Amino acid sequence: MSTGDKEARILEAALGLFVERGFHGTAVPLIADRAGVGAGTIYRYFEDKHALGNALFRHWKGRLGEALQVEIAEAGPWRSRFGRLWRALVRFHREHPGAIEFLELQLHADYLDAESQALELQMAALLFVFIGEAQADEAVVDLPPAVVIAMVYGAYLGLLRGVAAGWVTLDDATVAATEERAWAMIRR
Amino acid sequence: MSTGDKEARILEAALGLFVERGFHGTAVPLIADRAGVGAGTIYRYFEDKHALGNALFRHWKGRLGEALQVEIAEAGPWRSRFGRLWRALVRFHREHPGAIEFLELQLHADYLDAESQALELQMAALLFVFIGEAQADEAVVDLPPAVVIAMVYGAYLGLLRGVAAGWVTLDDATVAATEERAWAMIRR
Amino acid sequence: MSTGDKEARILEAALGLFVERGFHGTAVPLIADRAGVGAGTIYRYFEDKHALGNALFRHWKGRLGEALQVEIAEAGPWRSRFGRLWRALVRFHREHPGAIEFLELQLHADYLDAESQALELQMAALLFVFIGEAQADEAVVDLPPAVVIAMVYGAYLGLLRGVAAGWVTLDDATVAATEERAWAMIRR
Amino acid sequence: MSTGDKEARILEAALGLFVERGFHGTAVPLIADRAGVGAGTIYRYFEDKHALGNALFRHWKGRLGEALQVEIAEAGPWRSRFGRLWRALVRFHREHPGAIEFLELQLHADYLDAESQALELQMAALLFVFIGEAQADEAVVDLPPAVVIAMVYGAYLGLLRGVAAGWVTLDDATVAATEERAWAMIRR
DNA sequence: CATGAATGAGTTTTCATTCAT
């Protein structure tokens, strides 16, 4: 019931609802209900609904960035560095259900502010550097880094959509196999 | 401006706006304005906003399905059949800007009716059969077809997201290269 | 298909719908549908919906007035003159189903124009004279004529409501009995 | 102005407006204005406009039923029991102006739900029992009870219609006289 | 601080009326 708790409960409720119904499809009082707080309380923690959306976006984009950062920082052969990254993505999805779905499977364009967009770029930059260096070492195919990232990250998101739709189950063996196939896609 | 194309103009306007702002973020009169018709006119062609969303979804899902069907029907070595499919996807995106973005990069769950969902399954089935047969011929890796499809289609959608963000340009050379990499991902 | 036919068909359709759903609850195109004409056609015959309502009101109020006038003009003992009147009312209801329901069981206040209201008064005056003379002859109780009329006409309308609700059937024997009871109510 | 009476104020405003303009002729914001609340507030208390109409109908039908029930329960000679009932009706009209007009002088068919219709039957049953017993005691004419009720209740409503039109004034002497005449109509 | 009833601006939807055919 402490302050931090309420903010967290609001963010959690918002995450779930935004994933299920989208930002515009979710009424603020509904978020309040699920969070177990009064509707007015949301406005003590967030300027307005847009601010809540941005806070949620930043929260998860930031945590995802950190998670990737850690893995990217690790040294080693590119194949295994890639594997760490891939598994980190899967782990993030397991540990934070809904977060990636919210971050990457939705349309945010109309409410993300400059700061959020900057964060988005920052995370992209992380991957750019990773892929760029791998290309410099001739470990990864010589295509524009954005293309490589788009395809790999796209393949990952495709799997998550499959999971969401109930068509795909990501057990450990499958994760290992998909990692292998994703690497096959981009290795030189 | 003629009578007959009003429905088409409404669908076109809706497509653009839904891609830009999402279904719930788009007000009906805004669609009417862009279509150059009165707000009431939309309700002559569509029962309500949901029906418009479903009609739009079915229109494009149907056309995409047809486009893929044609390519899938062609015989030949799996590598070249895959190439046809990949290029058909890219061509569809070029010829119908916004359609794939609407179909695949958005959240529809809360307004799609049973018929639309059935159509979705139908198109998925097309790809299942294609991948299933390729696996039977030992041309494609032995993973659950849903996994293979999720990764390949995901890689394609990742590219489209890159295009939308302005990070990726899909010129012919890049298309050929991405086709090659996508095939590398799934070939046995 | 002649002109007069169309106007009559519109009036007939409007009567039925107004009785079922009320004036404000009935959409003009619905009237057109039931009349088998185009929606625009209604506006060739009637200035607008209010004008149609007034025309309908005047048509039936006028016919009802005529029907009563005829009976009132007949000479004879008051008891039998009353009987003629009562039976004329019932006959009118049988021959023109819906007309009385529209005229008397509905709220018209907000769309009746001065001419229609004048007609209403005119019909009331007819009954006033009838009752007034009967009172002068000491055939009817000495109450304000408006009170006598309200009670008798009210009893008649009550029976029609009962018919509409399915609780009352007005066969000839019942009509005779109700006439007797209505007369019992007002005779000196 | 206090919180608790908002629902009551809405119901009161709605009653007045429905009597003046009918259900379909009354816009929701107009009700809100007269009630001195915001338009949205109405939807906090009532699901939609139909629900408001039903609530209003039930409220007054229920109170009218209670008022009659009390009188019907009293023992005594039929003539005086009838008198109590008649005077109770008049009293109800005086104490709750508009209620009877709304309940009985309007068309509700298109928005009353099953529960409201059941209540309507319930009140009718009250009168059926009363008249039925009076007939069993040979105090009232031997006609179908529905016919007797239709005529008496119709006469009463006719008087109210006369009051509404300004043609009739129901002072105590007139009430006594009308009671006498109504009884004359139905007594054996 | 927290609340949730209240609000009115904004949304979806209807419908009386027009007008090109």
Added chain:
DNA sequence: TATGAATGAAAACTCATTCAT
């Protein structure tokens, strides 16, 4: 003259936001 598709003003209804408690 007749039509009915088209319209936009007005209706019903929703919801982000406020504020009295």
